[in-house]
Amino acid sequence: MFRARSTEPSLSSQTETIEALFEGAARLASETLEENRAGRGPVVRRLSPEELGRALELELPAEGRGLECVLELAAKTLRYSVQTGHTRFTNQLFGGADPAAIVGEWIAALSNTSMYTFEAAPVGTLVELALLDKLNDFVGFSEGEGVFAPGGSISNLMCVLAARQRAFPHIKREGLRPEDRPVMFVSEESHYSLERAGLVAGIGTDGTVLVAVDEVGRMRPEELERSIASERAKGRTPFFVAATAGTTVAGAFDPIADIADVTESQGLWLHIDGSYGASALLSRRQRGLLAGCDRADSMTWNPHKMMGVPISSSATLMRTKGSLEETLGMHADYLFHGNSDNAYDLGDRSLQCGRRVDALKLWFSWQVQGDRGFEERIDALFGQAARFRELMEERPGFRLIREQEGTNVCFRYLHREKRGAEGSERDLHEHAATLAIRAQLAEEGSFLVNYASLDGAATFRFVAANPETGDEDLTALLEAIEAAD
Amino acid sequence: MFRARSTEPSLSSQTETIEALFEGAARLASETLEENRAGRGPVVRRLSPEELGRALELELPAEGRGLECVLELAAKTLRYSVQTGHTRFTNQLFGGADPAAIVGEWIAALSNTSMYTFEAAPVGTLVELALLDKLNDFVGFSEGEGVFAPGGSISNLMCVLAARQRAFPHIKREGLRPEDRPVMFVSEESHYSLERAGLVAGIGTDGTVLVAVDEVGRMRPEELERSIASERAKGRTPFFVAATAGTTVAGAFDPIADIADVTESQGLWLHIDGSYGASALLSRRQRGLLAGCDRADSMTWNPHKMMGVPISSSATLMRTKGSLEETLGMHADYLFHGNSDNAYDLGDRSLQCGRRVDALKLWFSWQVQGDRGFEERIDALFGQAARFRELMEERPGFRLIREQEGTNVCFRYLHREKRGAEGSERDLHEHAATLAIRAQLAEEGSFLVNYASLDGAATFRFVAANPETGDEDLTALLEAIEAAD
Structure with a gap:
């Protein structure tokens, strides 16, 4: 043929x-x-926005300049980046x-496929699944699942949504009920994306309680416990706690095991925002910083930070299989055809439909390293x-x-x-x-x-x-x- | 120095x-x-997942294989993609x-920066702003704004959130109030990401009404009008209508001008999901398919579809400046330093924090074409x-x-x-x-x-x-x- x-x-x-x-x-x-x-x-090479605009000759032309201009544009881009x-x-x-990861990005751009189905992205799908298994192994999610997202903010959002789904199972179809009154907890030095995830989820920034930190910048578990009790007393329903592994400013690691004691006794979802610090799990010397992380329900881990692969590489990890599809799956039949390979399809676990093959660069890098x-x-x-x-x-x-x-x-x-x-x-x-x-x-x-x-x-x-x-x-x-x- | x-x-x-x-x-x-x-x-080259897994030698090694293995991995990836x-x-x-766009992706990976601030991504920021202006010109959003997102689903979500913010200004801080009862409208042949955006936003799939289409697959404006009246009669509050320009399966274009007549008379946010079909605006012969689009409040436009640049390239366009920051801005002071260049920062308009420079490939391509x-x-x-x-x-x-x-x-x-x-x-x-x-x-x-x-x-x-x-x-x-x- x-x-x-x-x-x-x-x-x-x-x-x-x-x-x-x-x-x-x-x-x-x-x-x-x-x-x-x-x-x-x-x-x-620092220029003001106005100077830089002139240097780049930004204007988008009506008549094309032909392929010949591309190297000049590339050189200019690198010069002023x-x-x-x-x-x-x-x-x-x-x-x-990382040169291996850079080539991974090149190949992803060249093959230009989309991660919704195994059919459309057979290599990307298997590679992503293998990487998720590996990362879950380091976390201790032995029966876990996951999906890559375009960054820590979107991963954190997906985890808040999964927790919301677990606590309020009617949410997916009916939305929030007046009696739900959900409230979530993060440390006052956590990343702003968590508070914003609450906003997106319809509970507003008032629905997030900021828990006080100690002198190193770590969430105080006793303050968390106090806050939860106080919110319950107000008639609100706690559903989500995020511990941070590697805070943005100070690089502090919240005491996960102590926080897990609280979330387990209170029946709350424990998320770890390890966007930055989860990579410490790769080091036998440092992994103690995340002791207890296998007791969490979800975790965000960005290999594009400490592991040195280009932006974006963000793994959204779940302790329990099926959590993501339960939260986000829509089963669009024009995409997901229900044949046997569909067991591998990642589309219904994702907040995206079309999705870049972000896994490739990390695979190349892992093979090399x-x-x-x-x-x-x-x-x-x-x-x-x-x-x-x-x-x-x-x-x-x-x-x-x-x-x-x-x-x-x-x-x-x-x-x-x-x-x-x-x-x-x-x-x-x-x-x-x-x-x-x-x-x-x-x-x-x-x-x-x-x-x-x-x-x-x-x-x-x-x-x-x-x-x-x-x-x-x-x-x-x-x-x-x-x-x- | x-x-x-x-x-x-x-x-x-x-x-x-x-x-x-x-x-x-x-x-x-x-x-x-x-x-x-x-x-x-x-x-x-079609293989079952099991056969492909063996062919790829997926396993992530404990001991690295050195840079030498990368070309072999790249060739294998391309062979089975x-x-x-x-x-x-x-x-x-x-x-x-598109070779120019592919090189754009290579340079983005190589320079590996993040789009939150002008300081971190001076070139990417100016390029994205120039492209947004150009796309807004084609739409007719003469005072518009926008931001790139990692795909049409996330762009659509951001537009639903912006509409929610406009209709329920207390949302950002307080979350949904029991009396809000929001409801949105899309055609029954619209993309599933819109219904899911409602789910994410806390109104559930029940909060989205699917409006019937005609024999071509276009939303029927009279059905929309009827649905809005019927929802109001139930005590719900309509806030958002999405017209689709280029439906996923049939490629139909909803009659935007007629829908805009309805949304304007009803005081509702009109979004156009032009993920697929907005590119028709680039053709003088075809742009009539989107007649009236300048009357919308927001629009999703994916250059990674008809315009041929690699995934992902998705513009989230807003008719009114300030809409995105009003909806999503969190003003994290560790990132946004409040100096004069910050007027250019795109971070507070985005649902992401770290963000790839997706604009570069489209800029290269536009210069060439x-x-x-x-x-x-x-x-x-x-x-x-x-x-x-x-x-x-x-x-x-x-x-x-x-x-x-x-x-x-x-x-x-x-x-x-x-x-x-x-x-x-x-x-x-x-x-x-x-x-x-x-x-x-x-x-x-x-x-x-x-x-x-x-x-x-x-x-x-x-x-x-x-x-x-x-x-x-x-x-x-x-x-x-x-x-x-």
Whole structure:
């Protein structure tokens, strides 16, 4: 049945253009990676939105420019992008650039299929299922299931919805009943996507109670217990508790086992937002941070953070098979044909219909790294954060603001001339210094390191996310902070 | 401040491996594209899940295999993937492979940044804003806004949430009040994601009324009006109507202007699910199918369907600036720092936090094609569907099941030996033939064409999605159907 159609001249000349284009893109990729891995060049070439708009020549033309313009566009894009693979980018919860995973993304784009059915995406489906099994093994969900989502926020939303479905089984058909009055619990340092998931689910931000944290940033289980009792007393129905493994700002790990004691005795759904920190499970040295996670009902785990694959890679994991389909399944017959392969279809477990093959990059990366490679990577990141803290504490003027539990180091710097200050005066000086120094480094493009508000004052947040960042980079960052105006 | 670090031997030898890897991937990409564009090779090498699992050697190893295995994995992935770029893939609402867009995806993966802030994704942010302006221009949202989402389902969900927020402004903080009793309206041939968006939003599938369609598959405006009145009489509060531009199965276009007359007089939010068909706006000949769309409040438009860029590319468009932030904004201060560039931040308009730079591929493609190139593409797809219908109607045994309005052709085939049958007997024979023939073609890998249930019987759905599919392919599909056992 297959044909060998004679190649028309126009097709063949376009074939050569496409070959040249792909080869050019591959060269650009190698060069970019090499520069960033060697720590050459700026972390960012900072322009204002107006300047950048001019430099990019954004306008979308009425008449096309032909394939020839693509490499120029690609080079321009890379030139003005933040070099998140640079060893001096410590700004977000991700960093580095895994060449195997990058090729995984290329192949996913090239094969361009959609994850709703095994029929449409046979390779993607099996790969995703294998990865979900592997991740569930690390969590301890021995009878678990899951699906990939386009990020931690959507994964968290799906888990809130699954919990809502379990607690209020009429929800799917009837919606919320007036007597339901659902209420959920997260720590006051949890990610905003959880509170917003409640909003989306129709319970409003008032339906989420923020539980107080300890001095490290960990949810206090006794406060959780108190909050649950207090909400029950008001006639509301607690249904969901999220523990966070790796909070966004401080990198703290909520005490999961203690929280599980509470949720189990109260009959509540326990979710773990491990978007950031679940990857600690890959390290025998660090996995104790998540002790008790196998007692949770669901978990979000983003390999695009600590595991270094490109955005987005987010696993939504469930302890119990069938939970996702029960929550989200719609059984559209134009898509799901009910034949034997349909047992593999992931569409009815997902909040999406069409869905990119995000699993491929992680599969490629896992084959290259193995469990051991990922373990080394995680250990290196924890080690790097500890090392940064050490180097920092050796220098006057720097102080740690939160105990470093994960791979974040939250610190402030007091300028030489202000060293006498104490209390709120010191906080004020540090606050101003953080903002000014951080902006100056970003402006120069020498370092990108983020800040957040902690205890009311701006605080540097260094994130160890790229294992190629070395002592030299760490020291240089501290020196640059000292040298800033 | 930039350094020139001496290159260590290990780094440099890895550099060579990475160069070879990227070059190999580029070669694989060229070869795959050439095969598919020339229509060589099977559309799919069909294996059962068990056979495929063995062929892929799925197992995730404890010890890594090193970068050397990546090209082998890539080749295997492509070998067993459905060739959605093949000229004989007419199975889904997307097809073809745009080399410029593919390179756009490569560069997005390589630069690996996240769309929450202008600071983290300066290029992606400006490119997305420029594309949103362009798409809004075509819709006629002259003061509009928008954001990209990971697919039509999530875009539709965001639009339902925006409508819910407008109608019930207390929702964001308080959640649904018992007296709210919201109800929404979609056509009975709309995509399941809309009904599920209602479920997610807390109103349940019972909160969505399915409005009857005409013989082409278009929502009947008089039925909509009747349904709204009937729901009001029950004490429920209508808040949202979705018209569909390009239904999933039949490719029908709901009569937007007539529906807008209803929603305007009733004070309801009008959404257009143009996931599939909004691209008709790019063609001067076809845009009349969406006449009145500028009167809608929101619209979903997926360039990853008719416009041929890889999945996912989905624009969520709003007629009124500020709608998305009002609905979803959480103002997390660790991310959104409140400086002047923050006016450009897209994070608070999105249901995601971290988000891939999906805009890049469409920007590359638009620069290459221009408005005119896209117009030619759309016209070619509509022309191809009309041509297929013509060729089909010339042959005995084939009949059209729905009038062809868009780029779908829904038809059935009656086997030579059964030609005498009529009425329900004919429907039964056609139903069985559709299932059997379709499965046989897929098994051979010669064609992938989908089917769905229409008027109670399985019906072939041919989708014109790849402009490189030619008359030769169309005729061959009809002949293959006739020749099947």
